[in-house]
Amino acid sequence: MTSKSVSTSFIASLILLPVAFALAITAGGASASNQLTLVLFGATVLVEVLALFRAVSARKLFSSSDLGYITWTLIAAFLVIRLIAEARLVTLNFNLAPKYVEDSSEWIFFYVIVLRYLYTLSDLLFVGALAATIRAYKSTGLKFGLMGRDYLYILLLWTMPVLAFVFKDNLFYSHLGDSYITTYRLVAVTVGTLIASLCIVVRRYASQMGGGAIARVWNMVVSAGIARTASFVALALMTNWWRPGALFFEQYLLWIFACCWLMAAIYQQQVLPRAIERPVVVTA
Numbered sequence: 001m002t003s004k005s006v007s008t009s010f011i012a013s014l015i016l017l018p019v020a021f022a023l024a025i026t027a028g029g030a031s032a033s034n035q036l037t038l039v040l041f042g043a044t045v046l047v048e049v050l051a052l053f054r055a056v057s058a059r060k061l062f063s064s065s066d067l068g069y070i071t072w073t074l075i076a077a078f079l080v081i082r083l084i085a086e087a088r089l090v091t092l093n094f095n096l097a098p099k100y101v102e103d104s105s106e107w108i109f110f111y112v113i114v115l116r117y118l119y120t121l122s123d124l125l126f127v128g129a130l131a132a133t134i135r136a137y138k139s140t141g142l143k144f145g146l147m148g149r150d151y152l153y154i155l156l157l158w159t160m161p162v163l164a165f166v167f168k169d170n171l172f173y174s175h176l177g178d179s180y181i182t183t184y185r186l187v188a189v190t191v192g193t194l195i196a197s198l199c200i201v202v203r204r205y206a207s208q209m210g211g212g213a214i215a216r217v218w219n220m221v222v223s224a225g226i227a228r229t230a231s232f233v234a235l236a237l238m239t240n241w242w243r244p245g246a247l248f249f250e251q252y253l254l255w256i257f258a259c260c261w262l263m264a265a266i267y268q269q270q271v272l273p274r275a276i277e278r279p280v281v282v283t284a
């Protein structure tokens with residue numbers, strides 16, 4: 001699996017998936033489009049599994065004394081916890097576990113409602129990875145700083161949680177049928193925006209270190225963070241007037257999230273062997 005083959009397949013999927021959705025909803029209506037969305041969810045989880053394996057491989061290329069090792073250890077932990085959360089969602093989406101209703105037992109409440117915050121826990125691990133990366137760059141003693149357009153990008157990013165809060169009533173919709181989903185999605189979009197903002201900082205630092213392949217890694221991470229945060233906003237903006245489309249485009253953006261993480265891990269594996277040949281510090 002090379003970065004070229006993955007990126008080519010990824011770009012093709014960005015075109016083919018909306019076409020497949022248009023055909024499904026035209027031929028079979030909401031039921032067919034929802035089935036396509038469910039299949040896309042399954043494919044997204046599989047890509048996240050591949051991304052985890054690649055992230056673990058990238059971690060092994062660092063020395064345990066390198067700050068980059070800490071970063072990719074936390075990234076691997078982020079993906080592991082996220083996949084545990086995804087496994088829970090698989091059981092719910094494919095009716096392998098009971099759904100929550102108002103008089104459900106405490107165990108069902110815990111499984112359906114509380115355990116969704118595993119995603120938040122994984123996000124916090126990724127925040128730690130970003131903090132470690134920023135610390136690694138600053139430890140070089142070089143002077144790093146953001147450019148004006150970086151602040152503009154960050155400002156634009158923070159419009160997404162604002163939009164989510166404005167349209168928070170739309171976030172209530174959930175096929176899992178509980179009233180707690182809105183709070184979770186507002187938390188998720190806020191933490192996700194924080195992550196995307198920190199990614200922009202790391203990406204700028206990487207470019208100031210010379211850019212190139214390392215910056216390409218963080219370009220993918222930035223894209224992943226933005227796509228995930230945008231998935232909640234798409235759901236909030238579209239649910240009232242086009243529910244099947246809202247569900248599909250939410251999952252479509254999560255597909256982009258997973259693919260970007262896979263590409264980031266592959267790019268990191270390509271960067272490090274070349275960097276080890278020279279006596280330089282690699283902090284990506």
